Amino acid sequence: MSPGQLSATPLHVLLVEDNPEDAFLIERHLRRNGFQPSINRVETAAEMRVQLASDALPDVILADYNLPNFSGPAALALLKSTRLDIPFIMLSGAVSEETAVSSMRAGAADYISKQNLVRLVPAIERELSEVSSRRREMAAQQALLASESRFDRLVAAMPLGLLISDADQRIVYANSAIEAMLQYASGSLRNRESSLSALFPDSSRIVSALQAQPSDRHDSLFESTCSLADGKPLDVLVALTVLNPEKPLEDRRLAVFIADITMRKKSEEMLRRTEKLAVAGRLAAVIAHEVNNPLEAITNCLYLLEHCELSDDARKFLVTAQSELSRISQITVQTLRFHRSSTHARSTDLHELIDTVLAVLSSRFGKHEVEVEKHFGDIPRLIIHDGEVRHLITNLLANSLDAMPRGGRIVIRTRRAIDPVSKLEGARLTIADTGTGMSGETQSRLFEPFYSTKGITGTGLGLWICRGIVEKHGGTIRFNSREASPHRSAGTVCTVFLPTETPADAPTSSSFDLSMARLG
Structure with missing residues (x-):
């Protein structure tokens, strides 16, 4: 093997040719011009399909225009059906202008005469360069598509709302989180008819961010108010960033990240x-x-x-x-x-706690003309945090008072009980009132933080705290209520079960107790 052959370019050729002598001449010409060809010769469509289905695809396909059982145009059509990007060069003993044009229109890269193979090597080199360029471009496009797909999935799963607008504040992108946050139908914010100025009553900071120079420093994180789909305001935290600050103002894109801080x-x-x-x-x-x-x-x-x-x-x-x-x-x-209140659970008389609360609330009972009945049973002493349970009883009685603005009756009962689920022994406290009762929706949200039916006078934390106190002591709390109807009166019954002893894993430090006292 000569030194020149050591540096020859490997070339895998699929040759559609029935004449072995022509195949030999083509191979010799390629070797003399810097290639190290590996040629697979086929004469039928079936043989060509086998080659195109193999793992080792050819670098180039050379096809004779006329074969006894096959043809160059048929081979080109077969290649097109596979959607493979392989250069195809038509060969013929006699080249007519009409035949060459029709072959090129069908997709052949070139048309070469067998009697003049001078143009064959430049044509192969040109096509190999072009197909390599196309493949690099396709790989880059696929990588870009994959990156965009990952970005779309990331943004779609992101809990923060994201809006992207153009320089005129028209929304060009909105993720599903912002549509759910602002209560818009899916896709309705992405129709380019929505704008940031319509969502933000004060869009001055957005305009400033768009117009800022890359070197300018501005506050890109701030609290604001955003409009819901029905026009109601929503407190939000907003972060702004210009995606292409180096571009002219009219070509800029602004990303707006939004978090609900209600x-x-x-x-x-x-x-x-x-x-x-x-x-x-x-x-x-x-x-x-x-x-x-x-x-x-x-x-x-x-x-x-x-x-x-x-x-x-x-x-x-x-x-x-x-x-x-x-x-x-x-x-x-x-x-x-x-x-x-004590920082540690201790033996406590529940009846004494109830009397303590009744003494403090006695003036309110009299003012609201509310009659209180006590039916105390024989219950054991409880190992509890007396300050928290006193707070629990106060909250429950205060709620009953608020439900009876025109007077009524509160019945307090205690009895020895066993919890049916935990099988723990303890005391059951029942507070029943003849108040206005609660709707089904209200009952379903009783223990939800910040939910209140008392307007600005209620914190919406009372019953949430009560449930926390009861659960801390290993007990249970439930409500049964009904509103007035023509055939029955209204009223609410609250039942609390407290076990004889507080569970050993209950918090005993002051952090929980102080939070309860403050929230009360």
Whole structure:
């Protein structure tokens, strides 16, 4: 083998030819011009199909125009049917202009005369270069399509809303998350008829971001208000980025990332309100403590006055004053106990807790003309966090009071019970009222955070907290309610089961207790 052959270019040729001598001449010509050909010669369509179906596809197909049982045009048609991108060069003993033109129109890369093979090698080199270029371009397109597909899947699965607009703020892309967030039908934001200015009442920052120079610094993360499909406002966090800041303004694209912060806003507002309630509670406890000292002095004075000579009318006034003073003293003591909760579960009399709450709420019962009935059964002492359970009872009784603006009756019952699921022994507390009752929808959302039927006066956290307290103690809580109808009265019954002992894995540190106190 000569040194020139060592550097020859390998070339796999599929030759559609019935004449072995012509095949030999073509192979010799290719070898003399820098190729190292490997030629598979076929004479029929069946043989050609086998070659095109093999793993080792040819680099080029050379086909004689006329064969006894096959032809160059038929071979070209067969290649086209496979959709393979392989250069096809037609060969013939006699080339007419009409035959050459028809072959080229059918898809042949070139038409070469067997009597003049000078153009064969340049034609092969040209076609190999072009097919290599096409394959690189196709590979790049496939890689781009795969990248775009991954991007589309990523954006579609992203929980953040994404909008892409042009320089005129027309929306050219919207992912499914933003359509769901803003309550639009699928695809309705992508029709180029929607605009950012229609979604954002204040779009000044969006305009500033579009017009900013690449070197400019601007606040691209801010809170704003976005309009839902029905026109209602939605609190959102917005992040902006220009996708092609180097382009002229009219060609720029702006990506707008949007997150719903409604729940965060509600949480912040509820935290502010509950912090105020917690401060008021602590202040009440301090005042109650300070009032105790002068109360004791007044009590002593009345006791001394009782042993003095008094008229009958004066003695009646003295008895009345002692009675009211005793009542004030009881309220201050109960207030102190109400705002003093233990950090560890301890043995507690549930009836005593209920009486504590009733003493604090007694003035509200009288003001609303609500009658309270107690039916206490023989129940065991409970190992519980007394401050939290007191908070639980207060919330439940306060809800019953709010449901009876024109007066009514509350019945409190306790009895020994066994939970049917956990089989734990404990006490069952039932609070029934003759209030307005609740609809089915309200009952289905009772324990949902921030859901309230009390307007601006309600936090929507009361029953959510109550459920947390009960579950912390290993108990259960359920409601049964109905609204008034022509054939039955309205009312609500709340049933709470608390086991004799709090589960060992219940939180005992003050973090949970403090959060309950604040949210109360």
